[in-house]
Structures are given as C-alpha cells and as structure tokens.
Amino acid sequence: MIYIKDMEDLDWRILRIVEICLKNHEWVPIKEIVKKAKLNQNEVSYRISRLIHIKMLNSSQYGYRISHWGYDALAIDTYSKKDLIVGMGGKVGVGKEGDVYNVLLPDNRNAVLKFHKHGRTCFTMGKRYRNYLADKRHMSWLYSSRLSAEKEFEVLTALYPIVKVPEPIANNRHTILMGKMEGTDLKKANLHRLDLNPEELFEEIIEEVKKAYKLGYIHGDLSEFNILINSDGDFVIIDWPQVIEINDNKFKIEKISSKDVEYDVEYYLKRDIGNLLRYFKKYGLNKDLDTLYNYIIN
Ligand SMILES: Nc1ncnc2c1ncn2[C@@H]1O[C@H](COP(=O)(O)OP(=O)(O)OP(=O)(O)O)[C@@H](O)[C@H]1O
Ligand SMILES: [Mg+2]
Known part of the structure; x- marks a missing residue:
C-alpha cells in the first residue's frame, strides 16, 4: 500500500531530493540531503524516518535510496498535480x-497506467537495456525501469494511430499513461466463441506487423500474450519496450553477440511471426514463415 495521503509537503521534498541525488550516489548520505533541502538535520532525520516508516525510502549504513513504492508515489503525484489523472x-x-x-482521466475516460519494474524479478533483458545506458549513469532498477518506460512511450507515439497500439497519453519516470483496451489477452480469448475468423484476424495482425516494420520497428516479444482483443475483433498490440529499431542499415542493424550467435532483424522478425504462427496453429492455420517474412519486409 502506498500511503500518499500521509505525505506532507516536506516529505515530498525529501523524497524528490533523494531521487535527484541517486544520479550520483548508490546510497544518498544524509549530509547531502540536508545540504540540498536547506533544512536542519533534525527536520531531515524526522522526515527520513517518516518516509522509511511508510516504505518510501530504504536505508543502509551508507545512506538512503528510494523504494519502488516511493518511485511509484512520485509518478502518481506528478500525474495528479498535472491533472492528467x-x-x-x-x-x-x-x-x-x-x-x-x-x-480515470479528467474527461471521465478510462485509461491505464503501466509501471515498469525492472529488477523486481530477474533482469532478463540486461544486455539490450544496458545499451540505453550509454550516458554512464550508474545502473539501477530505477534508471532501467525509467528508460524502458521512455522507450515504450516513444514507440507508441511513433506508431499511434497508424499501427493498432494503445493511445499514448503521457510518460513520467518509469510509467506510461495510455488508452485502455476493453478486452482480453488473445491468449485467453476463444476466437470461435467470439465468432471471429482466425485466418482474417491473423492476416490483420500481420498487416500491423508490416506497418510497424515500415515505420522502423519490430516488436521483439510478439505473442498471444501481448495482443488485446475485444468481442468485435478490434485489437491492439501492447508491450513494446524491447522493440528492435531499424535504422538506416536495413539488416544487421542491432547486432547482439551472445554465445557466438549473432542475432539480427531477420531473427527477431521471424521469431515474432513464428510466435503468431504457433498460436494460430491451434485454429488450424498453416502458413509458411519465409513467405510471411518476405511479405512483411517487401
Ligand atoms: N492499454 C491497455 N489496455 C488494457 N489492458 C492493458 C493495456 N496494457 C496492458 N494491459 C494489461 O496488462 C498486462 C501487462 O501489460 P504488458 O504486457 O504491457 O506488461 P508487461 O509487464 O511487460 O508484461 P509481460 O512482461 O508479462 O509481457 C497485459 O497483459 C494486459 O492484460
Ligand atoms: Mg506483456
């Protein structure tokens, strides 16, 4: 539970200072916080103990850092202050x-807020995300979560509304605010019960993959888990932070060497199409991967 209601102005100020100081510290020493806050040490200590008590800060012998909840609270507070939610x-x-x-948006529309949380579970995308971290700031879940949210927001902005993706509304820290799709994951949907034609749906999804490719993006984690569909057969493709961007060099754009294997655009695009083919196989669809791949890239 995030106790935002218990937060007083000075608590917010201290939390924000710790956030800023984390750019240069693994753990922020109290003297650094005192200096930046322009408050006396007793006041700062009191605020810190309150923030620790409501789990907004973590502490160690080296100082303090923001907790996942603290970071969530800062984002929620920002959206709220800007009247975005x-x-x-x-x-x-x-x-x-x-x-x-x-x-809920101010105009009464429903939307969703996605919190990116790296480091809470295993950090599987490590190598790729580290590429984003070229600015040499020290690595932490806070920055990698933030960069991943920024990346996802950037991609949604580039694709929407040409490609069927959620409407990007705003981005703050490790979160993105986006349009809500009232529907269910394709994984859980029963296309027959919804009276949808699997082959038509498959072809529509491939069209979206092709449009995204033309705009320079390969999803990179496309599957029935990342497509939301409603009973009318409308769908959106979600979950884009691990996107592969196609730059001027059309092939071998992002070479990642791992165990002496070089992955490239063909690898990622075929993997995405392959995942769709595997899912649609249960509806009796049998299409050729290479033909689909050539259709998308030409
Ligand atoms: N725009 C949206 N509208 C409605 N529901 C959504 C939306 N975006 C995400 N969801 C719901 O939240 C779930 C998780 O979202 P998403 O796949 O983007 O996050 P994720 O944490 O990267 O997931 P994973 O890593 O398991 O693929 C989705 O499966 C879906 O049920
Ligand atoms: Mg997902």
Missing part, C-alpha cells in the same frame, strides 16, 4: 516486468 482503480494486469492499473 483524477482517480486510480485496481490492477488490470500483472506482467513479468510491470504492473498495470486502471485510472
């Missing part, structure tokens, strides 16, 4: 690397 509801979904909550 006026209410927050329950969880929509829990992913491997993030939680997604229902939120």
Whole structure:
C-alpha cells in the first residue's frame, strides 16, 4: 500500500531530493540531503524516518535510496498535480516486468497506467537495456525501469494511430499513461466463441506487423500474450519496450553477440511471426514463415 495521503509537503521534498541525488550516489548520505533541502538535520532525520516508516525510502549504513513504492508515489503525484489523472482503480494486469492499473482521466475516460519494474524479478533483458545506458549513469532498477518506460512511450507515439497500439497519453519516470483496451489477452480469448475468423484476424495482425516494420520497428516479444482483443475483433498490440529499431542499415542493424550467435532483424522478425504462427496453429492455420517474412519486409 502506498500511503500518499500521509505525505506532507516536506516529505515530498525529501523524497524528490533523494531521487535527484541517486544520479550520483548508490546510497544518498544524509549530509547531502540536508545540504540540498536547506533544512536542519533534525527536520531531515524526522522526515527520513517518516518516509522509511511508510516504505518510501530504504536505508543502509551508507545512506538512503528510494523504494519502488516511493518511485511509484512520485509518478502518481506528478500525474495528479498535472491533472492528467483524477482517480486510480485496481490492477488490470500483472506482467513479468510491470504492473498495470486502471485510472480515470479528467474527461471521465478510462485509461491505464503501466509501471515498469525492472529488477523486481530477474533482469532478463540486461544486455539490450544496458545499451540505453550509454550516458554512464550508474545502473539501477530505477534508471532501467525509467528508460524502458521512455522507450515504450516513444514507440507508441511513433506508431499511434497508424499501427493498432494503445493511445499514448503521457510518460513520467518509469510509467506510461495510455488508452485502455476493453478486452482480453488473445491468449485467453476463444476466437470461435467470439465468432471471429482466425485466418482474417491473423492476416490483420500481420498487416500491423508490416506497418510497424515500415515505420522502423519490430516488436521483439510478439505473442498471444501481448495482443488485446475485444468481442468485435478490434485489437491492439501492447508491450513494446524491447522493440528492435531499424535504422538506416536495413539488416544487421542491432547486432547482439551472445554465445557466438549473432542475432539480427531477420531473427527477431521471424521469431515474432513464428510466435503468431504457433498460436494460430491451434485454429488450424498453416502458413509458411519465409513467405510471411518476405511479405512483411517487401
Ligand atoms: N492499454 C491497455 N489496455 C488494457 N489492458 C492493458 C493495456 N496494457 C496492458 N494491459 C494489461 O496488462 C498486462 C501487462 O501489460 P504488458 O504486457 O504491457 O506488461 P508487461 O509487464 O511487460 O508484461 P509481460 O512482461 O508479462 O509481457 C497485459 O497483459 C494486459 O492484460
Ligand atoms: Mg506483456
């Protein structure tokens, strides 16, 4: 539980200072906080103990750092102060690397707020995310979560509304605010019961993959888990932080050497198509991977 209601102005100030100081410290020493806060040591100690008590800060012998909840609270507070969201509801979904909550926009529309959470579970995408961290700031879940949210927001902005993806509304810290798809994961949907034609749906999804490719993006984790569909057969492709960007060099754009294997665009695109083929096989669809691949890239 995040106790935002217990937060006083000075608590927010100390939390923000710790956040800023984490750019240069693994753990922020109290004297650094005192200096930046322009408050006396007793006041700062009192604020820190309050923040630790409500689990917004973690402490060690070296100093303090922000907790996942503290970081979540800062993002929620920012959206609220900017009048971007006026209410927050329950969880929509829990992913491997993030939680997604229902939120209410000022115009009464429903939307979702996705929190990127690296380091809470294993850090599987390590190598790729480290590429984002070229600015030499020290590595932490805080920065990698933030960069992954920024990346996802950037991709949604580039793709929407040409490709069927959620509408990007705002990005703050490790979160993105986006349009809500009232539907279910394709994994859980029964296409026959929904009276949808699997082959038509498959072809529509391939069209979106092709459009995204033309705009320079390969999803990189496409599967029935990352497609949301409603009973009308409308769908969106979600979960884009691990996207592969296609730069000027059309092939071998992002070479990643791992165990002497070099992955490239062909590898990622074929893996995405392969995942779709595997899912649609249970509906009796049998298409050729190479033909689909050539269709998308030409
Ligand atoms: N725009 C949206 N509208 C409605 N529900 C959504 C939306 N975005 C995400 N969700 C829900 O939240 C779940 C997790 O979202 P998403 O796949 O983006 O996060 P993730 O943490 O990266 O997941 P994973 O790592 O497990 O793939 C989705 O499976 C879906 O149920
Ligand atoms: Mg997902």
